[in-house]
Amino acid sequence: MQVAIPHNLSNDDVRYRLRTRSHEIADHIPGGMAEVETEWPSPDTMLMTIRFMGQTLAGNVVLEEGQMVLNLDLPPALGFIAPLVESSVRKHGQDLLAPPEA
Incomplete structure (x- = not known):
């Protein structure tokens, strides 16, 4: 599954916001029991592992x-939730x- 999210920011701003807020990703996964790990192998790529x-x-x-x-x-067993995930x-x-809150 691939989802593009348009923005009007520089890649530096996007990178900063993702780095400082990536812990919030788990909060948006239904069920409330998700764990998300991230790493940045290059400046423009963030890898994620979601459990x-x-x-x-x-x-x-x-x-x-x-x-x-x-x-x-998405594994085949979870393919049915693709529209919800997107x-x-x-x-x-x-x-x-x-923008970050002051």
Whole structure:
């Protein structure tokens, strides 16, 4: 599954906001028991490991000019939730890019 989230920020701003808010990703996964680990193998790629509902999902976020692109491997057993995941990613992806509160 791939979801592009457009923005009007520099990649430096997106990188900063993702680094400081990536812990919030788990808060947006239904069920409230998700664990999310992230790492940055390169300046424009954030890798994610998401554990929830007895599943481990691998994904990444790639920063491109004017958008960030989430790539997530959903196992066949969870394919039915793809529309829900995409909707949540679009909504909460914008939340992660919002300006930090003062």
